[in-house]
Amino acid sequence: MATTMKKRTVVICGGGLTAGLIARQLTAKNVDVLVLERGYDHTRAAEAKLPNQRDELRWATHAGLAQDWAVQTYTLRHGRNETALPVRRMEAFLPGEGMGGAANHWNGQTWRWAEYDPTLRTRLEGRYGRKAIPADMPIQDWGVTYGEMESYHDLFERLFGIAGKAGNLRGQIQAGGNPFEGPRQNEYPQPPLETTEAGVIFTRAAENLGYKPFPMAAANSPNAYTNPDGMKLGQCQYCGHCERFICEASAKGSPEVLLFPMLLKRPSFELRLRCHVLEVEYDRQAKRVRGVRYVDLMTGEEYEQPADIVVLASFTMSNTKYLLMSGIGQPYDPTNGSGVVGKNFCHQMMSGVNVFFKDRWINPFLASGASQTCVDEFNEDNFDHTGLGFFGGGYIYSNVTNGRPIASRLVPPGTPAWGSSWKQANADWYAHSFAITAHGSWYPHRENYLDLDPTYTDAYGQPLVRMTMDIRDNERRMSEYCTQRAEEIAKGTGATIVASGTPRRGPYDSRVYQTTHVTGGTIMGADPGTSVVSPHSQHWDAQNLFVVGASVYPFNAGYNPTGPLGALALRLGDDMVRYIDRPQIL
Amino acid sequence: MSTNSTDEGLLTGRRLFLRQVATLAGSASLAPKVIGAAAVAAGSAIAAPASAQPAGAPIASAPAFGYESLGPDEASFVEAMVNVMCPADNLTPNGVDCGLAVFIDRQLAGGFGTGDRLYMRGPWKQGKPQLGYQLPLTPDQFFKAGVAAANAACRGRFDKDFDQLEPADADAFLRDLAGGKISDIRVPLGQWFNELVYPLFTQACFADPMYGGNNGKVFWKMIGYPGLPATHTRDMVNFRGKPYPGAKDPKAIQDFS
Ligand SMILES: Cc1cc2nc3c(=O)[nH]c(=O)nc-3n(C[C@H](O)[C@H](O)[C@H](O)COP(=O)(O)OP(=O)(O)OC[C@H]3O[C@@H](n4cnc5c(N)ncnc54)[C@H](O)[C@@H]3O)c2cc1C
Numbered sequence: 001m002a003t004t005m006k007k008r009t010v011v012i013c014g015g016g017l018t019a020g021l022i023a024r025q026l027t028a029k030n031v032d033v034l035v036l037e038r039g040y041d042h043t044r045a046a047e048a049k050l051p052n053q054r055d056e057l058r059w060a061t062h063a064g065l066a067q068d069w070a071v072q073t074y075t076l077r078h079g080r081n082e083t084a085l086p087v088r089r090m091e092a093f094l095p096g097e098g099m100g101g102a103a104n105h106w107n108g109q110t111w112r113w114a115e116y117d118p119t120l121r122t123r124l125e126g127r128y129g130r131k132a133i134p135a136d137m138p139i140q141d142w143g144v145t146y147g148e149m150e151s152y153h154d155l156f157e158r159l160f161g162i163a164g165k166a167g168n169l170r171g172q173i174q175a176g177g178n179p180f181e182g183p184r185q186n187e188y189p190q191p192p193l194e195t196t197e198a199g200v201i202f203t204r205a206a207e208n209l210g211y212k213p214f215p216m217a218a219a220n221s222p223n224a225y226t227n228p229d230g231m232k233l234g235q236c237q238y239c240g241h242c243e244r245f246i247c248e249a250s251a252k253g254s255p256e257v258l259l260f261p262m263l264l265k266r267p268s269f270e271l272r273l274r275c276h277v278l279e280v281e282y283d284r285q286a287k288r289v290r291g292v293r294y295v296d297l298m299t300g301e302e303y304e305q306p307a308d309i310v311v312l313a314s315f316t317m318s319n320t321k322y323l324l325m326s327g328i329g330q331p332y333d334p335t336n337g338s339g340v341v342g343k344n345f346c347h348q349m350m351s352g353v354n355v356f357f358k359d360r361w362i363n364p365f366l367a368s369g370a371s372q373t374c375v376d377e378f379n380e381d382n383f384d385h386t387g388l389g390f391f392g393g394g395y396i397y398s399n400v401t402n403g404r405p406i407a408s409r410l411v412p413p414g415t416p417a418w419g420s421s422w423k424q425a426n427a428d429w430y431a432h433s434f435a436i437t438a439h440g441s442w443y444p445h446r447e448n449y450l451d452l453d454p455t456y457t458d459a460y461g462q463p464l465v466r467m468t469m470d471i472r473d474n475e476r477r478m479s480e481y482c483t484q485r486a487e488e489i490a491k492g493t494g495a496t497i498v499a500s501g502t503p504r505r506g507p508y509d510s511r512v513y514q515t516t517h518v519t520g521g522t523i524m525g526a527d528p529g530t531s532v533v534s535p536h537s538q539h540w541d542a543q544n545l546f547v548v549g550a551s552v553y554p555f556n557a558g559y560n561p562t563g564p565l566g567a568l569a570l571r572l573g574d575d576m577v578r579y580i581d582r583p584q585i586l
Numbered sequence: 587m588s589t590n591s592t593d594e595g596l597l598t599g600r601r602l603f604l605r606q607v608a609t610l611a612g613s614a615s616l617a618p619k620v621i622g623a624a625a626v627a628a629g630s631a632i633a634a635p636a637s638a639q640p641a642g643a644p645i646a647s648a649p650a651f652g653y654e655s656l657g658p659d660e661a662s663f664v665e666a667m668v669n670v671m672c673p674a675d676n677l678t679p680n681g682v683d684c685g686l687a688v689f690i691d692r693q694l695a696g697g698f699g700t701g702d703r704l705y706m707r708g709p710w711k712q713g714k715p716q717l718g719y720q721l722p723l724t725p726d727q728f729f730k731a732g733v734a735a736a737n738a739a740c741r742g743r744f745d746k747d748f749d750q751l752e753p754a755d756a757d758a759f760l761r762d763l764a765g766g767k768i769s770d771i772r773v774p775l776g777q778w779f780n781e782l783v784y785p786l787f788t789q790a791c792f793a794d795p796m797y798g799g800n801n802g803k804v805f806w807k808m809i810g811y812p813g814l815p816a817t818h819t820r821d822m823v824n825f826r827g828k829p830y831p832g833a834k835d836p837k838a839i840q841d842f843s
Contacts, residue, residue: 050814050815050842051814051815051839051841051842051843052839054794054813054814054815054816054839055794055839056792056793056794057789057793057794057797061785061789061793062698062703063703068703069703069704069705070701070702070703070704070705070706073705076716076717077717078714078716083711083713085711085713085717085720086705086707087705087717087718088704088705088706088718088719088720089703089704089705089718089719090718091718194822194823194826195826196822196826197826197827200826200827235819236819237816237817237818237819238816238818238819238821238822239815239816239817239818240816241816249817360827361825361827361828361829361830363825363826363827363828363830365811365812365816365818365830366818366821366822366825366826366830367822371822403811405792405805405806405809405811406788406789406792406793409792409809417764417784418670418671418672418760418787419670419671419672419673419757420673420675420677423672423675423677423678423808424677426808426809427677427808427809427810430809430810430811431809431810431829431830431833455709456707457707507714507716508716509716510716510717510718511715511716511718511781
């Protein structure tokens with residue numbers, strides 16, 4: 001039998017980025033907050049210290065900081081008529097564990113989404129007509145606008161010391177920034193990172209085609225930085241160990257550097273590590289959650305943790321699982337489109353083209369996770385889709401984030417896979433090549449969804465989340481199109497060799513990393529019939545339950561997800577302070 | 587950092603010891619099955635003798651002594667294979683001397699090989715390749731089942747085990763494995779080679795030398811990866827678009843430990 005713990009005001013399941021931001025807002029008002037996190041504190045371990053931090057095999061190849069698949073994985077099938085099998089060692093995306101979550105080992109590429117993204121359905125219908133959106137693409141508005149989120153974007157950027165160049169200051173387009181950016185009240189708190197040699201080459205080629213290249217906004221700090229909370233970032237070393245690594249120089253905006261050390265000093269905050277949340281306890285009659293049940297991974301014992309308010313901040317997969325396990329809200333049924341939990345599961349579409357330069361030193365090891373140069377002309381609805389047969393798009397960029405030699409070696413097409421000529425090709429081209437990549441959107445499809453697997457279970461005896469998903473025609477066409485645009489830029493770089501582009505075609509492959517940007521499952525919206533949570537991230541049925549993270553995105557943009565996640569989490573923190581005063585639907 | 591020369595000395599001593607063992611064993615056919623570097627010493631058909639290395643070839647240290655996971659036949663297979671995939675040439679010594687077989691052995695003996703971070707619950711069914719690995723074997727067990735099956739296929743085709751093939755035949759055989767052209771009734775050899783063996787090979791070449799491969803950082807030198815400490819804030823500007831001097835003399839984890 002589970003031991004019952006003392007009741008708390010707010011219990012947050014998961015101790016990652018969004019949890020840290022919500023807790024910041026709540027504990028500033030002295031609200032009692034308990035965070036339950038399954039992982040441990042990485043800050044003093046080998047992964048956060050030289051020299052072992054620079055171990056590509058351990059942290060990147062073996063994804064040592066990602067979720068332990070032996071404990072819990074997901075099953076996958078491409079369609080409803082197939083039997084799903086467990087992905088026994090997941091590579092396609094890599095959810096994190098530990099104090100700070102995946103945003104400790106993220107790359108730091110920090111985007112606001114387009115101004116129209118929170119109202120994408122309205123935008124597409126307005127531009128292309130109501131009938132233009134295919135019936136099997138259940139895209140929807142969020143019920144919140146970019147304008148309502150702007151000040152929270154601004155706060156998130158100041159807290160995380162984001163480095164970049166504004167493209168749209170209060171409606172004025174700024175030279176050198178992203179002209180497609182939504183209007184911002186303020187410049188980025190830090191200037192952009194240094195441009196790589198690949199960025200110099202990319203800039204010229206993109207400008208020759210009439211595009212407006214700009215530096216990607218980065219959570220990798222170009223200078224020592226102190227945020228409004230007095231928390232400090234070190235200076236980026238351009239060491240190329242960001243994605244899948246913890247920054248040993250504390251130079252990457254991360255919850256374990258900027259949020260948790262501060263929160264742990266606040267009297268109304270408690271963090272319980274190595275606690276795996278099993279279930280949310282739901283009183284169906286009262287339409288309220290009572291708290292959560294978790295297992296203490298130090299002892300194996302189970303606990304019940306009562307709470308006035310529960311927040312699900314455990315990333316897309318766990319967030320959706322909690323609701324399905326506890327029967328909160330109606331599960332999505334693809335046969336008739338009814339129900340909502342598990343709906344609109346999306347991933348992302350990465351594709352690109354490799355370029356090789358005999359006489360130019362790319363030096364891929366001189367880079368940071370977000371020291372890239374981008375163009376945004378072909379992202380989402382930044383261009384006219386009339387007659388193209390798809391919606392969506394992606395940003396295109398000079399993709400040098402590292403020169404880690406196991407994974408980041410490009411060789412020209414036709415190079416054998418081993419032997420002396422393979423070695424020679426590596427010797428010739430390692431320092432002289434890079435990829436021009438399209439970071440593409442993934443819009444929802446009626447047949448892409450999450451539910452509970454009928455067969456496979458995790459180490460706690462619970463069903464695994466089942467992914468029914470494939471790359472559908474819309475995404476295939478989008479990838480084809482964006483890859484062609486990347487190829488055009490590549491051809492203008494003056495490269496000695498331009499490989500052919502590799503659009504992503506499917507079938508969806510668990511063995512190939514895309515991004516850790518899986519979205520949907522607990523989507524937000526203004527209509528309780530088509531969304532799990534309200535525009536304030538509040539559950540429509542159980543009003544003392546809130547859900548944050550990319551699981552609330554009704555679709556996945558061509559941008560990285562964390563900017564709006566940060567904004568929505570900070571806003572939710574403030575909303576919850578109001579809710580505690582007057583518990584009602586927000 | 588200053589321990590470099592001492593290391594070289596120690597390893598040279600070890601290599602000397604290996605040569606002595608090979609001589610004592612007195613049999614070229616037995617020696618490679620026992621010890622990695624012995625293949626070199628004994629000048630087996632596949633491993634190019636050290637003297638055949640072109641002048642100016644980077645010098646690697648001999649691999650650490652003894653295998654933890656591989657048995658003699660498996661070791662012979664792996665040694666032969668890494669010497670075909672990485673022949674001695676003007677870029678590196680042969681695969682065994684680069685430590686590639688030792689790396690693979692250590693990976694199989696360690697957490698990776700024994701199934702760390704691998705979901706190992708049934709029921710077990712084979713599915714589409716995109717769903718990934720679906721066998722109830724640890725990577726170590728799968729690796730060895732594959733070696734046995736590949737050797738059996740080799741005997742069927744050449745009447746010889748893999749480690750007895752001429753380098754050109756061995757190379758062609760590996761290409762057929764990679765191309766999915768060699769089948770076994772029970773072991774999916776294409777998947778075995780492409781998803782287990784080949785990644786281990788490239789990791790052996792390019793991982794930090796503390797794992798036993800990439801001896802003397804020879805592959806990092808080959809491509810010009812400077813390694814640690816990678817504090818490049820100023821380099822980023824000073825060497826943008828220029829050759830980076832540190833690329834000639836990479837540093838690894840053991841240089842800072
Ligand atoms: C390799 C990598 C690179 C990335 N790069 C970028 C990038 O460049 N730009 C960008 O915008 N985004 C990037 N991301 C994504 C970014 O990290 C996430 O968007 C962000 O961390 C999401 O915040 P979150 O709070 O929703 O989830 P997380 O930060 O992942 O936190 C969720 C936490 O919940 C915990 N948890 C889950 N289940 C349970 C349970 N049952 N019980 C208890 N705890 C549980 C997890 O252990 C985890 O700590 C990257 C992610 C990865 C993995």
